[in-house]
Amino acid sequence: MNLTPVRIAVAGAALALAACAAQSPRTAKEAAPVLSQPRTTEHRGDDDLLSGGLGLAGLRAIAPPAFADAEHPTPAELRRRALWSNWRGIADLAPGGGYGELYGAIAPAPGREFSALATVAGARQPHRVLVQVPDNFDAAKRCVVVTASSGSRGIYGSIAVAGAWGLPKGCAVAYTDKGAGTDYFDLDAGQGMRADGTVGARGDDLAFEPATTSATGVAFKHAHSQDNPEADWGRHVKQAAQFALQSLDTAFPDAAPFTFDNTRVIAVGISNGGGAVLRAAELDGDWLDAVVAGEPNVFVEGARPLYDYTTQAALLMPCALLHLQNLPQPPLAAQSVPMWTQRCAALKAAGVIDGADTAAQARSAYEAMKSSGWTDQALRAGALSVGFDLWRAVAVTYASAYGRYGFDEMPCGNRYSALGTDFTPRPAMAAERAAWWSDASGIPPGAGVHIVEANPTAPLVTLQCLRDLWTGEGADAARVKQGVAETRAGLPREGLPVVVIHGTDDGLIPPAFSSAPYVRAAQTAGRDVRYWQVRNAQHFDAFLGLPDYGARYLPLLPYVYQALDRVSAHLDGHGALPADAVIETTPRGAGKALAPSNLAMP
Known part of the structure; x- marks a missing residue:
């Protein structure tokens, strides 16, 4: 492939952006992260960045993509299945739900992935970072979308949020599992997850190894890292953004360096990922250009913590x-x-x-x-x-x-363990263990692991x-x-545009305990925070495929995408930031497909 025109365009953009940066330099006080086990993989043809070649039809399939050998899946098979699992865990892909019709798209996104393990200062265990660089990376705009997984999901846990919006627009997308994820460890077998998701033995450069050596059962990073990862969510996000810049240097060496001075960085996340990007917003330095947080798990002084x-x-x-x-x-x-x-x-x-x-x-x-x-x-x-x-x-x-x-x-x-038919703990089987990285949600019960x-x-x-x-x-x-x-959030940086979106019917992270007090504190302090409250939206878009939930509730993802569109346009000089709004929606009712009038998009 002849990259000369691309390199010329990137170099020209770099000079123009550097000139702008010289007028108002940006700062980033944290040192670059220490990385281990870096990997680079290419994803084109029937294995693209966004869906692993599955497309909307493949993601809608009831059964997950199969492994040729259930006990020894390949890294490519694990990746495709992890994409299938995480798309279905976040988005409503059911026919009539509107995805790919009224909002969102799952078009092929060929490109490269750069991944590594990064460790924040003082932590015992690393967190995963991954950067997707699409072949249509927009060299003239130098855009990075940085995100954190929702819930405790693995590294692809925000693919439907950040990847679906950023990749088609030519942005690189940086992910972190924020110290949680699906790097489970089988204490009975002494085996855990390698960087590529395959199973390896203790000491085999695993992504998570618990300190415990004598117990039986299943350990996982969120519960057993002994790091309280939530306290460092903001730093996890920033390290993912820093890794994105390093990855772009590698992807486009003739245009290097990519820096916070010359590269736009927008942070977005939902649920725990929404809380993580709000924590990133409070860090020193003006390295972020904007933040969009959907249904965030965020705790401020005077509110109720999770x-x-x-x-x-x-x-x-x-x-x-x-x-x-x-x-x-x-x-x-x-x-x-x-x-x-x-x-x-x-x-x-x-x-x-x-x-x-x-x-x-x-x-x-x-x-x-x-x-x-x-x-x-x-x-x-x-x-x-x-x-x-x-x-x-x-x-x-x-x-x-x-x-x-x-x-x-x-x-x-x-504690946690696999269970036998009599509901008593037993060692996990090889096939169960092999699928943890791709199938688990990061919090048992699930994927064959149970609370005991x-x-x-x-x-x-x-x-x-x-x-x-x-x-x-x-x-x-x-x-x-x-x-x-230790998880209490501070105020976002002065002048940083922040948009918070929350469903008024959220039953997992009620806005009264999270978004509302955060927005109130930030706006009282004069921070540039906007708040969309969406009527008839609850926490889980993925469950709108259940008929009664689909009839009663509306998805939140289209509002997250819309907020990203509005913020991006504002940064380009086209239009104001979204105003505060209580969005009066109309449920679609039983047996009806979602229509634009249901969403009442502001």
Whole structure:
């Protein structure tokens, strides 16, 4: 391939941008990250950057891309399957949901990937960084979109957010798993994940190796790195951006150096990734040009942190939901009501709630949640997290992460393992282990890994223990609270454009506990933060394929893409930044395809 015209264009752009930079130099105070295990791979033809060649039809397939050898998948097979898993975990790709029709696209994006392990100062374990450089990289604009995975997902956990928007526009896209991800470690076999996602033995340059050597079960980075990675989310994002500049130097040596002076950097993320880019916004230096944060898990002074409202929901929400009518389905009432009724009775017996019968007990639990800031909209949408046991999953992982516990010292007697047909712990099988990197979400249960409780026949004991780590006293509670305090966010840099988007019906990260207090604090301090509140949007676009959820709720991704469009245009000198807005949407209803009128795009 003849790169001469490209090199000439890049060099010319570099000179022009350097001239602009000379007028207003930008600063970046942190040193470049220390990297290990760098890899470069090419992705063209039937293995592109955005979908691994699957396209929209392949991503919609019910079954994941198969491995030729289930126990020994190749790096290419793992990558394609990880893309399939992460697209489906974030976006609503169902027919009629609007993706690829009203918003978004999954056109082939050929190019190269640069990946490595990076470590923030003081951390025990590295985080993954990856940069996708499309062949249509726009040399005249030098654009980098930097992002962090949502939830605890692996390195492709923001492909549907940042990759889908940035790659078609000729931007390089930089990712970090922000110290979480799917680098699981099998303590029974002494095996974990290599940089390419394949399985290797302890000492074989793995992406995560726990300090524990004598325990049995499955360890993973978010819960067991002993780093409290959430405290460093902002630094993870910045190191991904720095790695992007280094990767561009390698990709286009004749146009080097790529620097924060001459390269536009926009940060975007949703959920935990949204919290991560807001944490990046507060770092010293004017290295960022703009930030777009969707449904962010962010904690500011005076707000409720995730661990507080998660443990309350894990304990009380199953009972409280019996007080509400017209809950979305699933969970199915026939299966849920008996279990939720038992929870009410157990809470009453433990003295947590009042009430002589189930109705009164449900009202007591409901009023406790309402008095602490939960809205009816958040409670209804939160039924999904109850049905999928997500509250307990988050509480168990985050208690370990915040307290910096090792695998064999996790609070409340919890640990993780594969389970046999009798629900007792067993060693993982080779085929299960081989698929963890591509299939797992970063927080069990899932991908064949389960939570093992010390009191499996008395689940309320575990939930109360986890709750007491926030509401109680003692060494373990102090340890967890200290970890939570380390995650408190500061204000974004003065003059940095920030757009926050949140669904008013979010039942996992209610805006009253996250976005609203963050925006209020930032705007009060005079920071340039804009806030879109989207009616009838909850937390999980991916679950809108469920008929009742699709009928009731709207996707948030189109608003994230729109905010990125508006911010990018503003940086180009075309139009003002988005104004604050409460966006009055219209649900599409049962059996109907999403239409532009439903979104009411501002």
